[in-house]
Amino acid sequence: MKSICSIVLVLSTAGTLAFTPARTPAQTPAPLATAAEHQQWGRLSNLIDDDVAVDQAQPDGMTALHWAARWNHPIAISRLVAAGQPVDAATDYGVTPLAIACRYGNLNAATALLDLGADATQQTSGDETMLMHAARVGNASLVRALIDHGALVNAKQRDDQTALMWAAEAGHADVVGVLIDNGADFRHALRSGFTAFYFAVRQGHADAAAKLLDAGVDVNDRMNPQSRSERSPRKGTTALLLAVESGHFELALQLVDRGADPNDQRSGFAPLHALSWVRRPSRGDNAAGDPPPQGSGTVGSLQFARELVARGADVNLQLTQGNYRKAKLTEKGATPMLFAAFTSDLPYAQTLKELGADIQLANVDGTTPILAAAGVGIFVADEYPGTEDQTLAMIDQIVEWGGRINDTDQHGETVVHGAAYRSFPRVVDRLVELGAKPEHWYRDNSLGSTPRQLAQGKRPGSFKPNKATVAAIDRALKAAGIEPEEWERPKKTSQY
Template sequence: MLISADYGYLMGPSLFQIFYRLFCVNLSFVFFLLFSQSDSNASFLRAARAGNLDKVVEYLKGGIDINTCNQNGLNALHLAAKEGHVGLVQELLERGSAVDSATKKGNTALHIASLAGQAEVVKILVKEGANINAQSQNGFTPLYMAAQENHIDVVKYLLENGANQSTATEDGFTPLAVALQQGHNQAVAILLENDTKGKVRLPALHIAARKDDTKSAALLLQNDHNADVQSKMMVNRTTESGFTPLHIAAHYGNVNVATLLLNRGAAVDFTARNGITPLHVASKRGNTNMVKLLLDRGGQIDAKTRDGLTPLHCAARSGHDQVVELLLERGAPLLARTKNGLSPLHMAAQGDHVECVKHLLQHKAPVDDVTLDYLTALHVAAHCGHYRVTKLLLDKRANPNARALNGFTPLHIACKKNRIKVMELLVKYGASIQAITESGLTPIHVAAFMGHLNIVLLLLQNGASPDVTNIVTPLTSMEQRHINWRGSFKKFNLSV
């Protein structure tokens, strides 16, 4: 994933980190690793990923270690589980593959199958004794991963078989929290229903807030001899994830109940354990009326989550242009940064939200604003292949030759990701086809190394040199990795 678990978008490695690992190492060392890797181990793992049962069994009979793994710690069981190869998963388990073996990040096959929504594989793994509440290095459980991706069947099955939904990640997120944050209504409903039955009981007022049941909510908050104290205690009562009834009402856009709650003393800026306020939730959900209500009642417009997201980040990332405009009119901070230095403009660009980008630029957001890794919104749009946002940014005079911390320009990134239309657009707007990274790579080096023939040919047509050298020339790099494309070079009278 590109951007963090922002109000929780799951924080994966940054663009810079990804590109740095791929390209900012000595290419001779990369080639050494590529060609020295055990062919048999690699072929075994490829067969597992492809679901080729006969081939996998053949390798196992030939003495391959069933638990052999790649550089990330992924073994045959992990790969088969991810792709949903039910028969192969069963075969590997019967042959002794460790059901709870973990990758370098601590993910088991059950984590991986749950994240991928492979319900049948999940059932097999659980029946074979997989730890249903195993936690990865960051504290993610299989239930958390299924809830994050809205895999309803998997969520139901895991809950029915003992998954503990009160287990939180290192950042304090529970499965319910991430489902709420991602806007997965079905997963939220299932988790809330389970809350009423299991150990993590959801207070009655939260249920009323969810259903927009003002009558029930009013009865629960009715006056008695100690009305003020009791009412304020109940109205700000939290779930295990730290969500109040107002958070729940904000998620569902239930303005009537939200108004009642606020009138009875609900804290408008009450923060869940991860720093999420009701205004973050409403902005993420795109409910303009709810956002107005919370702002009118004093909601903090620059409140930040644990990851540094403001309500404007949340609205921009989700593409809610009306909420973005409302927040900007109310003075939302344009230059607010997440922990990784991402601005609302970066997030709107990443989501291909053209109208949000327009609003932000109209309110004077710097078009070449950079992250901690010196990535501009144009870098982000190029990475994602978002043509419309790329063109809008270029029309607003974004620098097509902006350099990230590792020297990568948007053109390098487009070439790496095989974004042909974006690459052509960048060249049209003046992107340098001879731009060099910190490690001496031009865009054609990157395209050749990745094997993107169409990009290579387009760069050559636009005047890129096939002979510029780093460790090897671009064409030598492509020849070494993609021998079958030799004929394509010949029509350009190029030798390798």
């Protein structure tokens, strides 16, 4: 999804020269424009009095009027226009004095230009309006002045964004209020599903979000993206879930207090589930793991979980949707505890347990938290959160809580299958110490693989054999008097 444009009116933006003739570097520099650039207002006045041509421009098309707008000098603007400078003169790149004044939030300069006839409806490259730039910089008085001079409140730029969206994304609640009072369409949505409200929520701007709620936005409305990309939200995402995934926990609680459903899972996930990957994002190409969102406010993630449960969130809520590919953890039926175990997030799991989480509640595959902690559901070992030490700590804690070390899911997978998926040899050793019996776990899963064969590479995806894990499994088998198999068993058909 494309985010709100962050356009800077620099003099390298593509455009067309509207009022100044072509120039060459060999021509004499423009003394009037140079005086204004250096804020030499006395010299500027003398040059005007000497009838120096006011439309002279620097090589890029900047005139004295552009510089007067940049430095917010209404007196110079008035003198230049009175002397014949066109009020909407454009540089070689299509930038007008009003565009510069709006980009910098220069109210005095913009008001002078508007009163002298500048076009409030003009657009810069990308169809961005003066109102958008004023909204983004956050000058409510300038926004009012533009509207009073005919600016179109609901005009859209090239990506279909509006001034209200720019103001909401930047967090300018007063500008949001002015725009709404003047008829801004707060329900307008992009193909990505984002409205002004969702932009405010994603950025953590509580005051702007509150303005939009006060105007009539439904706090339980959900996003309906018409296009999909890596950055697009899931269909059904609510403002509450968006706030949680962005790390804005204080704002998320405010949304609940305004009526947001803490158990809403129309996106496929509820907030307590999402908290697991917010706290422990996938590793991707980063061995240390991707950083969690920076977020905002004074409420931490664990405090948020407690506050959300106090406001009605079901700590044992099981998801009603989900994938059915055995190459990853099946989501249907999963609880927040199952996700916390899967990400080896012991502090979160302990918080959930304190709040009443059931340590044995499984998903539709029969995957219990101890199986998920061991690694059942892992696809590519080094792309999931959780170090080997963190996994060991999580397993020890679940066993202490009464988790069953010899659980088996509906696909015939055990905790040692999980450790093989994770390629964690010390986890294999610890599981055996905790009572995982080889005669129980040395078996085919629905893929036709034993834990040893999984560690050797008989598994979905591109995987290199992990010799240390194979050796750990062999030690356990030999200690139990079982001769390790050196061949693959017949393959079973399975779809991924």
